[in-house]
Amino acid sequence: MTQKHEPGECRCSRGLTRRGFLSTVGAGVAVASAAGKLAAQPAASQGADVLPSAEMTPITLNINGRTHRLLVEPRWSLLFVLRERLGLTGTKVGCERGECGACTVLMDDLPRYACMTLAVEAQGSEITTLEGLMRGEELGGVQQAFVEEDAFQCGYCTPGQIMAVEGLLRAHPEPSQEEIQMGLSGNLCRCGAYVHIFKAAGRAAQLKRGQ
Amino acid sequence: MSKKEIYAVKGLSVPETPASAQEPKPWKQTQMVGKGIPRVDAYERVSGTAVYPSDVLLPDMIYGAVLRCPHPHAQVKKVDVEAASKMPGVRAVITGDTPEARVEWTYSKEARSSLFDPHCRFEGEPVAAVAAETPYQAEDALRAIRVEYDVLPFVVDERDALKENAPSVHGAGNVLKTEKYERGQVDRGFREADVVLEENYRTECQLHTPMELHGCVAKWDGDRLTLWESTQGVYAVQAEVAEVLKLPLSKVRVVGHYMGGGFGSKLKAGKYTVIAALLAKKSARPVKLFLTREETYLAVGNRPPNNMRLKAGVKKDGTLTALDFSCTGTGGAYPSGGTSLVDWLVRDLYKCPNVRTECTDIAIHTGPARPFRAPGHPQGAWVLEQMMDALAEAIKMDPVELRLKNIPNFSQGKEGNPPYSSTGLKQCLEEGAKAFQWKVARSKALAPGETGRIKRGVGMASCLWVVGGGWPPSTVILKLFPDGSLNLNMGASDIGTGTKTVMALVAAEELGIPLGKIEIEHADTGTTQYATPSGGSKTVPTEAPTVRAAAISVKQQLLEMASKELKLDAASLVFQEGSIAPAKDPSKSVKITDLSELKKRGVVVGIGYRGPNPENKAIIPFAAQFCEVEVNTKTGEVKILRFVSTNDSGRVMDRLTYDSQVIGGITMGIGLAMTEYRVLDRDQTGRMLNRNWHDYKLPTALDVPLEMTSLPVDREDSQANSVGAKGLGEPVTIPTAPAIANAVYNATGIRITETPISPERLCRLLAEKRKEG
Amino acid sequence: MLPNFSYVRPKSLDEAVRHLDSPENRIHAGGTDLLGCLRERVFGVAKIVSLSGIQELKGITETAEGGLRIGALATLREIAESPLIRSKYPVLAQGAAEAASPQLRNQGTLGGNLCQKPRCWYYRGDFHCLRKGGDLCYAMVGENAFHCILGGDACYIVHPSDTAPALVALGATVRITGAGGPRTVPVEEFFVPPTQDLTRETVLEHNEILTEILLPPPPQGLRSSYRKVRARRSWDFALAGVALALQFRGEEVAGGRVVLSGAAPIPWRSVEVEEVILGKRLDAETISAAAEAVVKNAEPLAQNDYKLPLFRAIVEEELSAIAKV
Incomplete structure (x- = not known):
């Protein structure tokens, strides 16, 4: 437990021989992306592996339809990994306490706070970030609706708002006004764009239905 | 510090373009300006490709963190960083003992301090900082730093700070200054009044808490420092950092293309900016240092709490006779x-x-204030607009009527009583009342016989903002390329208000270039022109005339080129839709893209400078807001049902972003009125208790009414500047809180004189009222 | 930023229990409360034992007797949206829907909601308070507008859960598994008031896991509801709340419970209100007497006496509403 480590010179003693093919993740952003099984599979008889404290352990995350294998400390949040290790900075950081919604992503289609989710815990879920709503360089329906209704000002809470609307529409393709307000009640906007965001959510529902 | 000094420089003479003789006339009919065109940077903001400073990732970048004093008042005796320095991943540690970190810091002109001031006068003063490979390791290291403090007596409530034996913040008493103002004969004014009312009020401390945290990424290339900072003004940050670190301005490049909100709290650099630079220097690595959310509650500003008293006299006909405010x-x-x-x-x-005011600024052991959207105004409006409501009731006059009776056409408060360049307050009141159906709604709310526990009420308030119209300096450069596309280069930040969009519209309007061919470079001291920070509702009226001036310069040069090409006098030529033609014979036009000189030169550069404002005119935006609420008269729960906001901000430059500011201002005002206040552990530790977004409550999507109507009084102010806009960002939030308070009074008969109008407060007051019968 | 810890995601309950061999090892269900506490350093941690790999802790199913078995990992969203719960036990669905925010309801579990730590800002903040082993309850003389008016003793927290009052009202029980084997505890007895033990909030031992929540079949004539007052309409804990689960015989209240949130360190069963309404029709007189009874024994602190009229108001409001159902 007290073993020191240096990120950037991974010494994952427990895993390196078995998982030596993994590219080392340094302080930069490059990560191997490949198909593969869950990295930290338990040995069947002894139960699940204990990922050691303060050490880098390989994990596999499914993000926007791609498989990312990377090294993390058990305490790293999904938010930190997305932004600072994978460079997916569409997901924003506002509080790291589950109190603002700027880091909202979808996990298996449900909006969640990436700041309150350990990266190790996100294994096995399909994670969708703002970047995952793009169709190539084209905006997705919710994004387009936000543009049309000017549903933001500074734009920093916007990715989280968009993901909340995306999650809402995946569950309720034709949401009522009340469902829209409720669906967005986990995302703060300090610029106060809520009323335009409600409109954008309604417009997005139309766009998604091809109207 | 006056609002103006925060953003601008006084007594500055700048060249004016075009020369005064060629002052551009107001646009008659606009093609682009004033329409509802989606933002030019909307794609970037919704796709995630916009790189905010906190998104910046650099090769080899490490993470900074700041250790802060946990006491409201303490003297640092010793800082032991030995263990911290040896922690995994730690690359740099700095404290007040680090020679490079012994730099001065100026919170204000009156009080100098140092970066790591051992005399900590508020909870959250930096004591040490580290940089490590991950932010997790940086925090591990912070927790390993041992600090010895002499914990000193504190006072964290200004109402306690003037008491005898109150601990002193700067030695001697805690009064920083008292400002007095007087005109007319106030006492005689009260004698002339038919009704005199007097009341105490208080507004609580409000925190900015923009969504993007305060901070920056700092990187050195030899002696050159680059900062990607979340800021409202890159040049302001450059100036401050250069001064503190004794660097030439040219060696400090500040980039802030996008930023996630500031509301006044990011007009200047922070200690964190300098700390990041020092950590980067010491570690020889780029350093990302963004505060935690909790830190932003302590150390990067607030709207001060105010205790206010107003005595007001009015005649039965609605004439105000005297106001006495302290x-x-x-x-x-x-x-x-x-x-x-x-x-x-x-x-x-x-x-x-007859007006008398007296304001006393007091020092206490809490984090210094920073300008917060319309500094001072929402507090003053809370008082004046509730008093107007009470006066109207006392003389049995409609509150809108009372205000209409008292509209001045010149500034009584400004020196020399300059006339307003334009005043739309009357229109705001009349058109707002009409759109809101004020009379009908009010009579319904006042109708007798309502016995249910849910009661409705309506209320309104109006305002002005002390300085509209913008002012110099500003420089904008336009580059027109031979293919007819345009590059717009300005130093101003777009803090979310749509600045970039408005400037593109102005250039497009003037030059007839489609928006899609305009590219904007902005908010970068290395590559864009000088601008003061964006704030104070002055960005559009400052920058838009500058852009227009630059566009006219481009036009003039193109006319010269065409004049040579067509062998005609430039004065006989006119500019039309991407072509230049003789005024008398439009068929002989030449396309701009066909101008051979433009092709040869490769570019035409137009420079615009912001000219001075008209002398002896007060350029002031006005507004009125109307709202309807529903109150549960047993629990004190208030539901805001609808809002109408009418604004006279001069010409509407872009309707979409205009409306966005209006609804945003109302929403922020709802926060001040209903839920936002700082809680300090006043009697025990002096520490802040609600330093997070759960305990400090911003309005959520369920706390705003669905119905918010923005109704611009769209009249260009041709005296103000060459685009006719006066500024919008502040007036939209000033009257909101008192409008709600007046509506709650209308519903319950209870005058809420202190923010917030929480169920805690209202439920208690309602119960007391029932007891009194 | 979180402190260091090791992490394991066992596949079975037995395995999970084996990992709970130290009080420094913490259970991670949804994680929303755990990670918040760790960020604030409310308590230490050595190992995080995640339950998310254990399938048997999930799901909502009807029992043979017509009751309901809710896996501890059922999320608040699942509770709020379950047609079964909405129709048979509306008070629980409403409580779950009123908790936290949509994202937190997608992640937070019913088990976690029962086991969450208090929300007192001294306890959550950097204060070595009584509950954390210090010798002072800062709230007693400090900023206590959001603290308890009933059941406080040396410590004045309020229990933050919106689902717990519903479960107490419904007479639910919880199943617990641990090193010492399984046991069943009524939810009413699951919570530990400061009068009993200042250092814990529930009867759960560090090596025990709450595995499921059992709801008895809804009795004849059951009507239930939850009402919550808060400073803002989302993401906020109760200033005052009342969960009703009453059995009506005709228009008469034949049985049931009245449980308060935002009132006390534990979900607070208001025996005083129950006594007033039992065997009565909910007419104006009874309701008014019940409203008075709810705060009969309250002892407000310096800043929270508003809770007295507030509780009176919502008891009156909710009893009037449920009488009309």
């Missing part, structure tokens, strides 16, 4: 405008010959 407030531990502009509306909004 207030105390606090900007915290360093002078930072604890009462700045709180009395302005009392001085200036309504016609009144």
Whole structure:
């Protein structure tokens, strides 16, 4: 437990021989992306592996339809990994306490706070970030609706708002006004764009239905 | 510190373009300006490709963190960083003992301090900082730093700070200054009144908490420092950092293309900016240092709490005879405008010959204030607009009527009583009342016989903002390329208000270039032109005329080129839709893209400077807001049902972003009125208790009404500047809180004189009222 | 930023229990409360034992007797949206829907909601308070507008859960598994008031896991509801709340419970209100007497006396509403 480590010179003693093919993740952003099984599979008889404290352990995350294998400390949040290790900075950081919604992503289609989710815990879920709503360089329906209704000002809470609307529409393709307000009640906007965001959510529902 | 000094420089003479003789006339009909065109940077903001400073990732970048004093008042005796320095991943540690970190810091002109001041006068003063490979390791290291403090007596409430034996913040008493203002004969004014009312009020401390945290990424290339900072003004940050670190301005490049909100708290650099630079220097690595959310509650500003008293006299016909206002407030531990502009509306909004104000700024052991959207005004409006409501009731006059009776056409508060370049307050009141159906709604709410526990009420309030119209300096460069596309280069930040979009519209309007061919470079001291920070509702009226001037310069040069090409006098040529033609024979036109000189030169550069404002004119935006609420008269729960906001901000430059500002201002005002206030552990530790977004409550999507109507009084102010806009960002939030308070009064008969109008407060007051019968 | 810890995601309950061999090892269900506490350093941690790999802790199913078995990992969203719960036990669905925010309801579990730590800002903040082993309850003389008016003793927290009052009202029980084997505890007895033990909030031992929540079949004539007052309409804990689960015989209240949130360190069963309404029709007189009874024994602190009229108001409001159902 007290073993020191240096990120950037991974010494994952427990895993390196078995998982030596993994590219080392340094302080930069490059990560191997490949198909593969869950990295930290338990040995069947002894139960699940204990990922050691303060050490880098390989994990596999499914993000926007791609498989990312990377090294993390058990305490790293999904938010930190997305932004600072994978460079997916569409997901924003506002509080790291589950109190603002700027880091909202979808996990298996449900909006969640990436700041309150350990990266190790996100294994096995399909994670969708703002970047995952793009169709190539084209905006997705919710994004387009936000543009049309000017549903933001500074734009920093916007990715989280968009993901909340995306999650809402995946569950309720034709949401009522009340469902829209409720669906967005986990995302703060300090610029106060809520009323335009409600409109954008309604417009997005139309766009998604091809109207 | 006056609002103006925050953003601009006084007594500056700048070249004016075009020369005065060629002052551009107001646009007659606009093609682009004033329409509802989606933002030019909307794609970037919704796709995630916009790189905000906190998104910046650099090769080899490490992470900074700041250790802060946990006491409101303490002397640092010793800082032991030995263990921390040896922690995994730690690359740099700095404290007040680090030679490079012994630099001065100026919270305000009156009180100098140092970067790591051992005398900590508020909870959250930096004591040490580290940089490590991950932010997790940086925090591990912070927790390993051992600090010995002499914990000193504190006072964290300005109402306690003037008591005998109160601990002193700067030695001697805690009064920083008292400002007095008087006109006319106030006592005689009260004698002439038919009704005189007097009341105490208080507004609580409000925190900015923009969504993007305060901070930057700092990187050195030899002696050159680059900062990607979340800021409202890159040049302001450059100036401050260069001064503190004794660097030439040219060696400090500040980039802030996008930023996630500031509301006044990011007008300047922070200690964190300098700390990041020092950590980067020491570690020889780029350093990302963004505060935690909790830190932003302690150390990067607030709207000061104010205790106010107003005595007002009115005649039965609605004539105001006298206003006597006093207030105390606090900007915290360093002078930072604890009462700045709180009395302005009392001085200036309504016609009144006899006015006296007295404002006392007090020091306490809390984080220094920073300008917060319309400094002083929402506090003053809370007082004046509730008093107007009470006066109207006392003389049995409609509150809108009372205000209409007292509209001045010149500024009574400004020196020399300059006339307003334009005033749309009357229109705001009349058109707002009409759109809201004020009379009908009010009579319904007042209808007798309603016995249910849910009661409705309507309320309204109006305002002005002390300085509209923008002012110099500003420089904008336009580059027109031979293919007819345009590059717009300006130093101003777009803090979310749509600045970039408005500037593109102005250039497009003037030059007939489609928006899609305009590219904007902005907010970068290395590559764009000087601009003051974006804030104070002055960005559009400052920058838009500058852009227009630059566009006219481009036009003039193109006319010269065409004149050579067509062998005609330039004065006989006109500019039309991408071509230039003789005024008398439009068929002989030449396309701009066909101008051979433009092709040869490769570019035409137009430079615009912001000219001075007209002399002896007050350029002031006005507004009125109307709202309807529903009150549960047993629990004190208030539901806001709808809002109408009418604004006279001169010409509407872009309708979409205009409306966005209006609804945003109302939403922020709802926060001040209903849920936002700082809680300090006043009697025990002096520490802040609600330093997070759960305990400090911003309005959520369920706390705003679905119905918010923005109704611009769209009249260009041709005297103000060449685009006719006066500024919008502040007036949209000033009248909101008192409008709600007036509506709650209308519903319950209870006058809420202190923010917030929480169920805690209202439920208690309702119960007391029932007891009284 | 979180402190260091090791992490394991066992596949079975037995395995999970084996990992709970130290009080420094913490259970991670949804994680929303755990990670918040760790960020604030409310308590230490050595190992995080995640339950998310254990399938048997999930799901909502009807029992043979017509009751309901809710896996501890059922999320608040699942509770709020379950047609079964909405129709048979509306008070629980409403409580779950009123908790936290949509994202937190997608992640937070019913088990976690029962086991969450208090929300007192001294306890959550950097204060070595009584509950954390210090010798002072800062709230007693400090900022206590959001603290308890009933059941406080040396410590004045309020229990933050919106689902717990519903479960107490419904007479639910919880199943617990641990090193010492399984046991069943009524939810009413699951919570530990400060009068009993200042250092814990529930009877759960560090090596025990709450595995499921059992709801008895809804009795004849059951009507239930939850009402919550808060400073803002989302993401906020109760200033005052009342969960009703009453059995009506005709228009008469034949049985049931009245449980308060935002009132006390534990979900607070208001025996005083129950006594007033039992065997009565909910007419104006009874309701008014019940409203008075709810705060009969309250002892407000310096800043929270508003809770007295507030509780009176919502008891009156909710009893009037449920009488009309």
